[in-house]
Amino acid sequence: MGSERYAARDADDLVRLVDENPLVWIFLEDEVGPFATGAPVRPVVANGQLQQLIGHVPRGSRVHRALRTPCKGLILALGPHGYVSPSWLSDRTQAPTWNFTSARLLATLKAIEDPALLEDHLCDLVKAMERNREDAWRVEEMGPRMQRLAAGVVAFDAQITDRECRFKLGQDEDDQTFTEIMRGLDREGNRGLRRWMREFNPFRQ
Secondary structure, eight states, X not given: OHHHHTSOSSHHHHHHHHHHOOEEEEEEEOSSOEEEEEXXXXXXXXXXXXXXXXXXXXXXXXXXXXXXXXXXXXEEEEEEEEEEOGGGSSOTTSOOEEEEEEEEEEEEEEEEOOHHHHHHHHHHHHHHHHTTOTTOOOGGGGTTHHHHHHTTEEEEEEEEEEXXXXXXXXXXXXXXXXXXXXXXXXXXXXXXXXXXHHHHOTTOO
């Protein structure tokens, strides 16, 4: 029951989670053993579902070497999250908890030696991160330095084979507790988590 309670409302929730929080953790295993690395990615949607991620990693790195041949990996995405303190609540017998947005993705990953795809990915990533910023920056402002820096990274493709999302956002709280949690998050400036909680509980006051 708990997993269903905290499930995504629809496929858009997962797409938005990755879109707004592009730095994911990738867990792989090579001849030395298991390891993890962070990498920025962009979502690719097909038939209304998140089907693929395109990202980049440092050229010549351990993760690049592992991705030279297709391999299976685990990708973890974490969005807005935060500790919920009983000190915010009228009922101080409540236990502390943690509200969060997250996704666990199983995927087949491989490096892609394609300069055009890499450039498209980097431009798309920058546009996503610069949107709604005042005087937003553009890749073109780098001039020829863009090509020199891009030579130090390589694109990769992650074809998603399975997914599990959890959006624990106060769905199981009574109205008073929910309101007090929202006030606590507001005082602490956790606007991201507060916004997701509001959207997952549209009928709350």
